[in-house]
Amino acid sequence: MLDAFMTAARRKLRPLGNESAVLRYATKHNWVSRIHHYAVRFVSTNPAWRLHSLHIPHITSSTQSLVAICSNAAATKRPPPLRPRICNHPGIWKVNHPLNASLPAVRLWDHTDVQFRALRQLYPGLVLDVVLLSLQRLSATTGVLQSTYYNYEALEIVVLTRGRRCVDTDTANNSSSEQTTATTCTTFFIDDYRYESDRVQTNLVDWYATIALLRGGTQAYVWVRLLLLVHGAYVVAVAGKRTSDSLLTTTMFILVKIPFEVVVYSSLLPVSGYVIALLLDSSVMNIFLDSFWAAVGGGLNQHWMICS
Structure with a gap:
């Protein structure tokens, strides 16, 4: 299913395959999780908005790193590109080092870059594709006495990395004596890495x-x-x-x-x-x-x- 999703996303968003592509959309749903949500659903609902984004960076056989998608040079372009959500929390959201847990924690997009470089070194002969999906849920509320406030943010980020082995084959054209070259790719692996984080900003302290x-x-x-x-x-x-x-x-x-x-x-x-x-x-x-x-x-x- 993930293989078909990545293929469809690349086909729809990057028909030419020469530029990075971005798709952003918002969804609204009623959050129903616990018994009181069912009990009061006829009187009061719990609507929640979620912002989604789908990024497909342009990766070639010579691409050795994903650091360019969050670089400051890309942000200074006019018009600036829509960067993935992982670029907006460079210093706050840190995770354990993916290769050595004893090393200091790294920023989220550095973590993604280290994983991509490790896969590139492990599979140098494969064609790598990357799809980044991010979900953001924002909400703001106050205490019952309205003297305290709570800004809540839920973040979910999925990084899909696909490795394919592509082979060029020559096919004969029936209408002429010329031969055309077709590329046949077979999926070798799909790496699925997910990040989740909930953040609350409040004056409760x-x-x-x-x-x-x-x-x-x-x-x-x-x-x-x-x-x-x-x-x-x-x-x-x-x-x-x-x-x-x-x-x-x-x-x-x-x-x-x-x-x-x-x-x-x-x-x-x-x-x-x-x-x-x-x-x-x-x-x-x-x-x-x-x-x-x-x-x-x-x-x-x-x-x-x-x-x-």
Whole structure:
């Protein structure tokens, strides 16, 4: 299927085969992933826009590197070419070195270039074709209190590299005595490498002290109330001791007869603190869960950065 896709893309976008080709389009869909999406789909939907791009760089038998597609020289042309998405995150998005994990991490398009050069050295006699597909999902939202904001970006990039063995064959022309040369290519391999990244930009770090105070203060308030309740039960046990049971046993009997919700929910202070903190940072958890369930096998490798 990938072989047929690359052939069709080259045929449609590069009929002459002398220039790099680009196709960009946008799609809109309703994101349905978890049970509450099904429950409220009749009332509220979760639309998501995705920007797609398909790049087919011009590669010849003498091309030894893909670094030219992201070079500054290409960007200064008029009109400038539409560069792949991997060129727009040169210093932020870094991945492990493809050939030696002990080496420092490299930029994404350097990673792609290293892989292409390795395939060129491994298969010097093959004709290599490269197709780059990128997907970008952008969304912006605020917390329920509209004091915090979240700019979310999901990136998916697929690099397809195909190696073909091409042979020139002479065919006779029935209408004349001349012979024509036809090139027959057989696909030898297809390398499929994928990159995925989710990025969130938020001002939640500015609210860290407030959220920590709300959660920590209300939690401390609950523990203080619990300790005072234990002390009160102990005082009652001492004042009313008329059995052979120990004071500890009598205190525990008194405590288990008191409903736990009396300790937590009898005051609006801890409940209000938890609710306000949740309203401030609930979108972060929603974004995390969406990324978790959308990832293959639920695997996430998180890297937190603070940008000023």
